[in-house]
Amino acid sequence: MHTEAPQKNLALDLVRVTEAAALACARWLGKGDKISADQAAVDAMRLCFNTLEIDGKVMIGEGEKDDAPMLFNGESLGLGNGPKVDIAVDPLEGTNLLAFGRPNAISVVGVAPAGAMFDPGPSFYMQKLVVPAQAKDVVDIEAPTGHNLKLIARALDKDVDDLVVFVLDKPRHKKLISEIREAGARIQLHTDGDVTGSLMAIDPRSEVDVMMGTGGTPEGVLSATAIRIMGGEMFAKLDPQKQDEKNALAEYGMDVRRVLTVNDLVKSEDLFFAATGISGGTFLKGVAYHGHGAETSSLVMRGKTGTIRYVEAIHNWDALMKFSAVEYD
Template sequence: MEAPDRNLALDLVRITEAAALSSGRWLGKGDKEAGDQAAVDAMRLSFNSLPIDGTVIIGEGEKDKAPMLYNGEHVGAGGALKVDVAVDPVEGTNLLAYGRPNAISVVGVAPKGTMFNPGPSFYMQKLVVPAAAKDVVHLDAPVKDNLTNIAKALDKDVNDLVVFVLDKPRHKQLISEIRATGARIQLHTDGDVAGSLMAIDPRSEVDLMMGTGGTPEGVLSACAIRAMGGEMLARLDPRSKKEEQALIDAGIDIREIYTVRTLVKTDDTFFAATGISGGTFLKGVTYTGQGATTHSLVMRGKTGTIRYIDAQHKWDKLMRFSSVKYD
């Protein structure tokens, strides 16, 4: 099919804004299910206004486990434009529930048939770097070699690099190896989509991301990484015998190394992310008696355009046109 000319990213940001505005009310209240549900409801309603025939490739899970925005669900008002959709209404539900930074709402879209479907894979090993370092890294290279090459490509000393790593027991050895090089580390409890975005965002102090995170999150991140010209090297990394056997049964080679070009097979990607809880990446939702302010990152891969959008939302006017419930 012909690549769509419409900049869907500007439509998608209204979807992530709605999800952030709805879920932000649950900041620090300790109920991650309620916060996620609020975001899902808002996002699903907002999709209904888009003239697309979308299929959710990366969603909340299988239909029987996630009644809304499940993998395989059709979204949009319909039309000739057929697209694959990746969503994470609240990336970092625990971050939102416990009032921690960097919970975000995220959506990615690409022409139908171009997104990698992770199937039974839940985890993948990832290395994410900005455009300047995309040709100097290898997933199987020693940590020291990769960091040395990245530092040279970024015109930095290794001691000045900042590496995003999820603070998980599985990364004990990785953290030791990074520290041995002298590089600095930002440890985060959750949020590897945010970590991928920080690694490629020129405004961020993070230089790269390393470690094992979610496979669906990897595909979602790839929509943005392609737009920014960065690179993600990844390999499926099953964390249980059950997951490994499911991949074998599905005929998936767990030794294969993926890139952004195999995770999303087109430059014609659209991506939007809106901050919910705030932090080092995107500011969170702030509420007033009359409305709220949101902060978003919007990208179109085809043109390479990146927008940072600060939006003022007025309740009295917004509620005349929106069916999304914000309070």
């Protein structure tokens, strides 16, 4: 039973939240200190969230309460006087990317009505296949890689060797990578950036056509918010990488054979999503600092209307300082 749907376009408030996190942590670009960068993003995001008129609960956060002092799973956010919502956050997606000065670190937030978000429980990893709207009815996560790529290419009116597949550059993907190469498709290998990969696969402005491989379960739920709004699809199966995780899933009663879709991961269309670029790259431009302020690039979406906005913002330090560090428009 979902509570009354939020009527206000929360996405425009959420972009202030991701901008605040991005502005706070982009200073750490290439400095090799991912802990401080993540802390800066978390602090700024939390401060900003707590100015919003929502009664929010973190479903996908920085981890359990003991490990994450803030934005932990279960934490309450907002002023408590607005709509009840589930929140998924990744204040700094790609901590390593930022720490080592690599592209495509982003700050990202998804919001759904209370009770609508899938609870990953003890699941850390899931196998994913993310495709844009045109290809969502033709693929099968359990079909051979080459077969899927043929069908995706046909749906997108391309040849297989025109396709670009986003894959995380991990040892577990050795077989997948050779299968994609065998099929003739092109590959973009990324060291990190699970959410970014999903977004690139469904964003018409991106050169990526599909994302394949195993990544984080929490990131999967967060990505599903955006994928559902944009009409794309993610097929996913829990894919435990260690025996401990397998045992925990069995104990929790989670079925690793079940194929999940975005409708399983977020059970509502009344969704809001925002992402702001931090370190720049192929997806969203990074934070650019000037003497008197900074510029940010963001992607903002609202589920009910399907509206997608690309927001280029110029932030003026003098004006910002008159308010608190994060209360700005």
